[in-house]
Amino acid sequence: MRTPLIFLAAVLWALAPLSAQASPGAPGQAPGKDAKALRAFFAAECVRCHGADGSALGPDGKRLKGQDFTNPKEMAEKQDAKLANTVLKGIFFGKVMPSFKGKLTEAEALAMVTEVVRKAEKGKAIQP
Numbered sequence: 001m002r003t004p005l006i007f008l009a010a011v012l013w014a015l016a017p018l019s020a021q022a023s024p025g026a027p028g029q030a031p032g033k034d035a036k037a038l039r040a041f042f043a044a045e046c047v048r049c050h051g052a053d054g055s056a057l058g059p060d061g062k063r064l065k066g067q068d069f070t071n072p073k074e075m076a077e078k079q080d081a082k083l084a085n086t087v088l089k090g091i092f093f094g095k096v097m098p099s100f101k102g103k104l105t106e107a108e109a110l111a112m113v114t115e116v117v118r119k120a121e122k123g124k125a126i127q128p
């Protein structure tokens, strides 16, 4: 009767990393934050650096030389995937911009770029 027990243990061991990955909100899982929730997230987490309207005029924005999201010329040269990657990874080990990996899924970071950052308008506060 030894072999089945060992087999079971091996199966459980092999499955463990899978179940760890299947946390709620992982990419391709349950619907994540919608545009409204992402705007609220921006207002709470990003405004101090990127400014209420995304033009980088928040208290820390100018000091940190934040990107002006409301400048169509500047934004036109950027790729969604790269911007989303910055949101997830942060900049300079989180020292210049924090990483939001634990708070946003990949899909949410991309939606943050396409639905919030790219729709920023000068003088118009980003809010739910």
Ligand code: HEC
Pocket: 041, 042, 045, 046, 047, 048, 049, 050, 060, 064, 065, 066, 067, 068, 078, 083, 084, 086, 087, 091, 096, 097, 098, 100, 112, 113, 117
């Ligand atoms: C501590 C300040 C800080 C916070 C908080 C912050 N950022 Fe940033 N972010 C920066 C700085 C500084 C840059 C670099 C701007 C540049 O390269 O011109 C940047 C760059 C970015 C970029 C890439 C711009 C580019 O052109 O490559 C995106 C997208 C971005 N931030 C989105 C966000 C979002 C979304 C949040 C909130 C979830 C956020 N940031 C929170 C400081 C911050």
